[in-house]
Amino acid sequence: MHNNDDFGFLIQIINRQVFRFFSNAGKSIGISSMEVNILNYFFDNKKKQLYQIDLETAFNIRSSTATANVNLMEKKGLLKRIPDPQDMRRKLLVPTKKAFVLEKELNYFKQQLDFKISNNLSSSEQKELKKMLKKIIKNLKE
Template identity: 30%
Template sequence: MHRQHTVGFAIRSMSNLMRRKMFELAPPPDGATEMGGQIMGFLCDHPERELYQRDVEEIFCIRRSTASRFLRDLEGGGLLRRESVESDARLKRLVPTQKARDVHENYKCKTQEMEAILTDGLTREEIDQFLAVSGKIRKNLSR
C-alpha cells in the first residue's frame, strides 16, 4: 500500500492544507499561535461556561504542559485573564479579555469562510458521513 493511500497520510495532508489556508484568511493575533487562537476562540464562544485549564486539555486533547504554555502566551498577549475561584483557590477560571473578543469577531467570519471552502461540493449526507467517520477515528486515537 502506498503511503498516500492511508488514512493517516490523508488526515495529515488535509491538516497542513487547512492550516495554511486559515493562516491566509486570518493570521493568528499578536500573543497567540494557531492553537492559542483556537483556544481563545473556544473561550469566547462559551462565555456562559466556567472554563478551566483542565477543560482546555480535554477539549483540545492536549497535555497539561502544552495547555499551560498556550494559556500563558494568551495571557501575556493580553488575550486572557485567569481569575481565582472562591470555592477552590487552586482553580483559575479562564476569561477572555475584550481584546480577545474583538479579535474573535473577525475570526468568526473567517472561520465561516473556511467552512464554506471545506464543504464546497459536498452534500449534507457526505458531511454527516465524514463527521461520523472522523469521530470514530478520534475515538480510536483516544484509547
C-alpha cells in the first residue's frame, strides 16, 4: 500500500493530472497530449534549430518514441523535416503553418495549467517549487 506522502506517489498523481489536462486540451483541437508538448517545445524555442535528438533530450524519451511522434506529426501536417544546410545528413524539424495556427491556443492551455498549479502559491513559493522540481529532475537523471 502506498503512503500518500511518498514523493514518487505524489509526483505520479501530478503527472497523471497534467497528462489528463493536456490530453483534454489537445483533443479539443485535434492533437494528442504529446503533440501539445512537442509543439509547445518548438514555440518556446523558436530561435533554435531543433532536431529529433533535442526532443529525445527534452522529454527524456527513446529515439524510437521520438521517431514515432515525429512521423505522426509529419503525417498530420504539423511538422516537416528539412535537410540541415550545415550537414545534409541531419534533418531539422520545423513546425508547419498548420502548427503555428495552433500556437495561440496552446499558449492559452499552458497559461491555464500554470495558473491551476500556482493558484494558491505565493511568488516566493512558486520560485522555490520550480527550484526544487529542477533539483528532483537532476537527481533522477543521475
